[in-house]
Each structure stands twice: as C-alpha cells, then as structure tokens.
Amino acid sequence: MKKKPGLFSLILLLIMAAIVPVNHAFGKEEGEITVTSKVVNVREGAGLSFPIVKKLAKGESYPIIKEEGDWFEIRIDSNETGWVANWLVERKSGTAFAKKGSGQGTITGSSVRVRTGPGTTFQTVGSLTRGTAVDIIEKNQNWIKIKTADFDGWVSSDYLKIEAASGSTVKNDDNNKQESAKESVKTGVTLVDRLNVRSEASKSGSTLGKLNKNTSVTVHRIKNDWAEIDFQGGQGWVAVSYLQMSEDKAKTAMAPAADTARVTASRLHVRKDASLSAKIIGSVNKDETYSILKTKGKMTQIQLSNGQKGWVVSWYLEKEHVEEPKKKKLHIxxxxxxxxxxxxxxxxxxxxxxxxxxxxxxxxxxxxxxxxxxxxxxxxxxxxxxxxxxxxxxxEGNSEQIQRPGVETYIKGKTIVIDPGHGGRDSGTIGVGGTLEKNLTIRTAELLRDKLQAAGAKVILTRSGNTYVPLSSRVGTSHIHDADAFISLHYDSTMDQITSGITTYYYHDYQQGLASALAHSFGSTMQVNNRGSRYGNYHVIRENKRVATLIELGYLSNPVEELTITSNEYQEGITSAIYNGLARYFK
CATH class of the missing domain: 2.30.30.40 (SH3 Domains)
Structure with a gap:
C-alpha cells in the first residue's frame, strides 16, 4: 500500500502547534483595549465590510495583537481573533497614540514664554532665558511641550533647538555608506517657480507637491545634492541647485559668549551635573566672575578658569551681562x-x-x-x-495675538469630535500644486486636537492616519460619544482659480449657533476671505443629531491660496481661530 505523504506533515504541524506558545501564533501583544460603547461588533477583517464574528459589551477588555489604520486586531480567546474599530474602544496603553518626545533641547530665544497649551491663546506660566536646557515631553508641528525643574508647558518650536542624538547616522542609498545625520538647520529660498518637492532624495521619488519662486523653506540636511525641507507638516526633498541657502540657524541661535555672572556667596560648590546631589568637583569664591554656558532648572553651568565646566546654584549668581530680553514693543x-x-x-x-x-x-x-x-x-x-x-x-503682522485670560475654562470637560475629511482611497480635492486634501485635513485636525486637549477637552478624531472611514461611521462617532460639538474639516475646490475664502456650514437650526461662532472667529482673526456661515446639505451634518458644522478652510484650486493654507502660519492661525470660536460658542 502506498504511503500518503501529507499524513506525516499534518502530524508534524500538530506537534509544533502544541509546542509553540499561542502568543507566537497571534504575534506580539501590544496592550489592551476596553470597550467604551454599549455594544461593539468584532469583524473578520479591518473594515466595516467584513462579516461580524462576535459582539462585545461595554467594559470588557481584550489584548491587542496589532493595529492597522483605525482598527485593532484583538484576541477574543485562545484560538480566535477579530477586528474592532478604534473609535469604539479605549486603549489602556496609550503609547501608540502619544506623540511622545525624547531627549533634550536648548532655548534659543532671549526670553521665551512657556504656555499651558500649544498656542498663543493659552496663558503664560513662565519664561525661559537663552541657553536654558529643557527636557522634551512631546511635540507637534509648531509647538513643543517641555519640562524644567520649576514647571512644564509648551514653547514655540521656533525658539527651541532640539539636541541631535550623538552618533546618529543615516544610510546612503547610492553607495551604502554611513553618513552623519546630525541636524544642521538652515533656511533657503526657492529660485524657480513650481519646484517639485519629492518623497526621496532622487528624481525617481514621488512628487509630494510644488513650491513657487521666492518661497522660504527650512532645510534640515543635504544629501547627494538634495535638501530635506519641512513641507506640509512632514518632510520632503528638493534639488539644492534650485535653492539659495542662508546662514546656519543653529550657529546664530547660540547664547552669546559675553554672558557672565558674579558669585555672591562666600564659597560656592561646583558640581559635576545639574543636581544638588551631584558630585562636587570644586568651588568658586565671592566676587569671582565666570562665563555662563547654560541653565537647567535652578542650576547654571559655568566655565571655570582651568577650562573645566561645572554646575552651581543659580540664586548665588548675579548676571553681569545679559542680552536684552525686553522691549516687547519692538515686536509690535x-x-x-x-x-x-x-x-x-x-x-x-x-x-x-x-x-x-x-x-x-x-x-x-x-x-x-x-x-x-x-x-x-x-x-x-x-x-x-x-x-x-x-x-x-x-x-496685523507676525506678533502674537493677546487673548482674554481664561478662555480654556469654556472648553474644559467638553467632548469634541474632529472629523478630518476624506482619507485612504478618498484623496479629496487635489491642489494646483499637488496638495492632497486628505493630508491637509489630518494635519489641521491634529493641531486642533492638541490645543483642545491642553484646555481639558475630551477629543476624538474620526480617523487617524491615511485611512478611509465611511460617512455613516463618522456620524456614528459623534452619536456614540455624545459630542458637544462635531467639526468636519475640509478644503475647497472650484473651476474658478480666483475664488478664495473660508465657508462654515450647518444643516439643522440647532447647529447654526456653532457655525456662526466659528465664522465670527474666522472673520476676526484670519487674513483669508471669510465667506461666513450658511446652510449646507452634507451627510456628516445632515444626519448628525449633535451640534455639528462642516468647514471649508480655503481653496486648494486657487494657486495663491494653496501656498497660504499649507503654511505653518496659516495652520496655526486657523486652529487657534477654531479654538477661540468654540470657546465663544460654549461661553
């Protein structure tokens, strides 16, 4: 009788399955989810089109196997898995969503305000002098949350130099050699119109968008005649030959060597590190003068006469030369x-x-x-x-806008659903310069989320990353969380390339107040034409039983406006305007 070759293989697989731990079969676990909705469907795949395999009840918890877009694959039991939408559950381990930073930075401005949130709308909790070393907690496109010995808060990224990790390298694709990736921030100005910004340092890289002539850009590094620049909330590459480079920002931002301080204590210990418990490496005497290197919390690093560096307590130093941090009126x-x-x-x-x-x-x-x-x-x-x-x-101008203190009190505790329009296979409109609406809406949504969370609001995004979410699911998110406000973010387009401006829509009468408050805020603060609030028949507001609005934040079909609305300044301004409009509405 002839042996069946498949029988032995089957027996071998069964033996291996018994030996190999279950965890390996399902992959590494990545925390746990807890069901926050009354009933949650578990599906066979990461999408609403997949069949339902199980229903979960509110409060139940399950381990996460992996994350894909807006979906979690969870382990239901020892030999069964399924997928749940992330907007219906809460992840116990928040590491995947946190925008955590790491390392340290140095303040480069002469007197930099630290605020309670990422925006000039937030109140000031203190200020830091040039050269102060800080720990980085988290960051977004325009703001960085820092921590010092005295307080923590947010500072503008324009006034903070992030220390590059020592010895970091990147791989050169052309010759497989390692080259330094140490950041050397410079500025450049484009020399030609419609300059391609590419995803890689090569002509074969996909085009992310275009820049017009005389556009100022931030350059992080040069690689094989290509410059890596900031572009639409991320990075892109342009040919160096089409840039006029300026001086290195990092050099000009360093603290002046002339800053000195006089010792006021009769005898002051010098320590190895910025801590009162650090090892004592020497001492200095009253009325001796030393150069200040940097400040960290309540400690100051000084240059000793023997060339050695050390840390002393700041309150026993009297600064003799400090670059003028005041004259606030010079900025206005x-x-x-x-x-x-x-x-x-x-x-x-x-x-x-x-x-x-x-x-x-x-x-x-x-x-x-x-x-x-x-x-x-x-x-x-x-x-x-x-x-x-x-x-x-x-x-007018680039100076910060003064806000009435306490605006955040009107937002604290509110549940706000932000809906970044389009995503995944739905790109939305495409700008004249190649800007994808789906990328711009998620960029705006994340900046707005950071401001609202800093004010104490509970914020839910209908999508995270480049994923497709059906309109019904977006509205469902608003209903499930009993949103106090639902804001759908979009960018407009028309055949007429001259049309410009911001339009705020509502459908139901009970939504008109929110749309009106936001439109008023845009008209008060934004330089782009404000088209006001009006009726609009859009699914996400028509089918929404909560207070909701849909905002078209500018025209990507207008080449001039496209350059404006993709800038950091506009994104900061528009999210601050929405924040203030919400405060006005809730007030």
Missing amino acids: EGNKITIIHDGTILRSSPNGNAGIVRQANAGETFPVIGMEGDWYSIKVKGGKTAYVAGWIVTL
Whole structure:
C-alpha cells in the first residue's frame, strides 16, 4: 500500500502547534483595549465590510495583537481573533497614540514664554532665558511641550533647538555608506517657480507637491545634492541647485559668549551635573566672575578658569551681562490693530476703569506704538495716545495675538469630535500644486486636537492616519460619544482659480449657533476671505443629531491660496481661530 505523504506533515504541524506558545501564533501583544460603547461588533477583517464574528459589551477588555489604520486586531480567546474599530474602544496603553518626545533641547530665544497649551491663546506660566536646557515631553508641528525643574508647558518650536542624538547616522542609498545625520538647520529660498518637492532624495521619488519662486523653506540636511525641507507638516526633498541657502540657524541661535555672572556667596560648590546631589568637583569664591554656558532648572553651568565646566546654584549668581530680553514693543511697532466690535472703548491708560478717550467701530485701524501688559498703546486722530485691550482687537503682522485670560475654562470637560475629511482611497480635492486634501485635513485636525486637549477637552478624531472611514461611521462617532460639538474639516475646490475664502456650514437650526461662532472667529482673526456661515446639505451634518458644522478652510484650486493654507502660519492661525470660536460658542 502506498504511503500518503501529507499524513506525516499534518502530524508534524500538530506537534509544533502544541509546542509553540499561542502568543507566537497571534504575534506580539501590544496592550489592551476596553470597550467604551454599549455594544461593539468584532469583524473578520479591518473594515466595516467584513462579516461580524462576535459582539462585545461595554467594559470588557481584550489584548491587542496589532493595529492597522483605525482598527485593532484583538484576541477574543485562545484560538480566535477579530477586528474592532478604534473609535469604539479605549486603549489602556496609550503609547501608540502619544506623540511622545525624547531627549533634550536648548532655548534659543532671549526670553521665551512657556504656555499651558500649544498656542498663543493659552496663558503664560513662565519664561525661559537663552541657553536654558529643557527636557522634551512631546511635540507637534509648531509647538513643543517641555519640562524644567520649576514647571512644564509648551514653547514655540521656533525658539527651541532640539539636541541631535550623538552618533546618529543615516544610510546612503547610492553607495551604502554611513553618513552623519546630525541636524544642521538652515533656511533657503526657492529660485524657480513650481519646484517639485519629492518623497526621496532622487528624481525617481514621488512628487509630494510644488513650491513657487521666492518661497522660504527650512532645510534640515543635504544629501547627494538634495535638501530635506519641512513641507506640509512632514518632510520632503528638493534639488539644492534650485535653492539659495542662508546662514546656519543653529550657529546664530547660540547664547552669546559675553554672558557672565558674579558669585555672591562666600564659597560656592561646583558640581559635576545639574543636581544638588551631584558630585562636587570644586568651588568658586565671592566676587569671582565666570562665563555662563547654560541653565537647567535652578542650576547654571559655568566655565571655570582651568577650562573645566561645572554646575552651581543659580540664586548665588548675579548676571553681569545679559542680552536684552525686553522691549516687547519692538515686536509690535509699525504694526496696526483693527477694531473687531462697534463701540470699542479707547482709554487714557491701560486699565478698564481709566477715562474714555473715544469710541471706535469695527474695521477702524490704528498704528501701534507700544504695549503695557495686555493693552496696546495706539495713536488716535490728533496724535493723542490711547489704550485698547489686546483681546478685543486683531493685530496685523507676525506678533502674537493677546487673548482674554481664561478662555480654556469654556472648553474644559467638553467632548469634541474632529472629523478630518476624506482619507485612504478618498484623496479629496487635489491642489494646483499637488496638495492632497486628505493630508491637509489630518494635519489641521491634529493641531486642533492638541490645543483642545491642553484646555481639558475630551477629543476624538474620526480617523487617524491615511485611512478611509465611511460617512455613516463618522456620524456614528459623534452619536456614540455624545459630542458637544462635531467639526468636519475640509478644503475647497472650484473651476474658478480666483475664488478664495473660508465657508462654515450647518444643516439643522440647532447647529447654526456653532457655525456662526466659528465664522465670527474666522472673520476676526484670519487674513483669508471669510465667506461666513450658511446652510449646507452634507451627510456628516445632515444626519448628525449633535451640534455639528462642516468647514471649508480655503481653496486648494486657487494657486495663491494653496501656498497660504499649507503654511505653518496659516495652520496655526486657523486652529487657534477654531479654538477661540468654540470657546465663544460654549461661553
């Protein structure tokens, strides 16, 4: 009788299955999920089109095997797995969603404000001087959360140099040699129109978009005649031959060598590290002067006479030369403020009880001559000086906008669902320069989420990353979480390349108040044309039983506006405007 060759193989597989731990069959576990909805369907695959294999009840927990887009594969029992949507569950281990940073950074500005959240809307908790070393907690496109010995908070990424990891290298694809990847940040200006930005340092790299002539870019490194630049919230590559490079930012941002301090204690210990428990390596005496290298918390690093470096307690030092961190008015002189509301009172001094100089109406502009606290000093007709509260006007230029303290109190505790339009196979509109709407909406959504979370709101995104989510599921997310506000983010397009502006839509009467508050905020703060709030028949607001709005945040079909709305400045401004509009609505 002839032997069946498959029988032996089958027996061998069964033996191996008994020996190999179950964990190996399912892959490495990555934390646990807890069901937050009343009933959650478990499906055969990562998508709503797959059959339902099981239903889970609220409060049940299951181990995660892997994550794919907006779906978790979970282990149901010892030999069964399935997929659940991440917007219906909560991950116990938040590591996959956290934007955690690592390492240290150094403050490069002379007097950098630390805020309670990622935006100028948030209150100031302190300030840091140039050269202060900080620990990095997390970061987004424009802001970095830092920690010092005294406090933690957010600072603008423009004023923080992130220390590169020592010895880090990248692989050169052309010759397989290792080259240094140490970051040397420079700026450049494009020399040609419609310059291709590519995904790789090669002409064969896919085109991410285009830049117009005279566009300023941040350059991180040069590789094989290609420059890596910041582009649309990520990085891209352009040919170096089409850039005019400027000086290295890192060099100009270093603390001046002339900063010195005099010892005020009779005898002061010098320690090896920035800690009072660190090893003592020497001492300095009263009235001796030393160069300041950097500051970390309550400790300052100084240069000793023998060339050695050490740390001393900061309060026993008296700085003898410090670069001027003040003169705040230097940042606003020459700018203009615009009155937001009719009947705004201009006062004789920076105080709400001061005498009235005159009243101004919405749209009037005045030159700014200075700032005292949260009040602008301005010139009115006849050359007279008057004062106006900074939070009831808009300021032209790049200076930060003053906000009335306590705005975040209106947002704290609210549940807000942010819906980044399109995703996955649905790219949305494509800009003249190649910008994909789906990429821009997720970029805007993440910046807005960070601001709202910092104010204490519970924020849910209908999608994370480049994934497709059906419209019904987006609305379902709003209902499941009983959203206090649902905001769908989009960018517009039309055949007419001149059309521009922001449009805010509502469908039901109960949604009109939110749309109106947001439109008012855009009109008060954004330089892009504000088209106001209006009725719109869109699924995510029509079928939504919660207060919801859909916003078209600008026209990608307009080549000039495309360059504006993809800039860091616009993304920061538009998310701050939405944040302030929500505060106005909840107030």
